[in-house]
């Protein structure tokens with residue numbers, strides 16, 4: 001865990017992470033044993049980490065906020081419901097609508113949320129380098145969570161420590 005990035009998220013993402021909407025995402029599972037809240041934290045962390053390692057200049061604050069809100073769809077997609085039967089294709093638009101309702105968004109943040117499902121949403125091509133990085137980080141985290149965050153005690157304990165975010 002890169003302490004500098006971790007602290008950046010904790011300091012600049014505090015307002016979002018403590019909001020009622022984001023807190024409610026702790027109740028909704030994303031992949032394996034990882035909640036939507038933990039997933040969004042992981043994607044924010046990974047995006048900033050990629051930018052740092054690859055020496056890509058980014059607007060850290062917008063990228064961080066966009067990543068934290070990229071899956072702000074606010075429902076449990078595992079519960080079958082007509083309203084989200086096309087979840088994979090539709091949740092980015094729902095997340096943007098919810099986020100714009102609950103927070104003041106800047107242009108890069110909007111682009112990140114709306115286009116993070118590229119290439120599944122083929123017509124929504126990321127416009128900014130921040131959006132591209134979040135899009136890639138999302139795939140990395142989703143793959144990792146799906147493959148390795150199974151419901152076994154040891155793994156659960158390890159992931160609980162890794163993404164122990166309030």
Ligand SMILES: [Fe+2]
Pocket residue numbers: 070071091092116117
């Ligand atoms: Fe998503």
Ligand SMILES: [Fe+2]
Pocket residue numbers: 039043070071138142
């Ligand atoms: Fe995601």
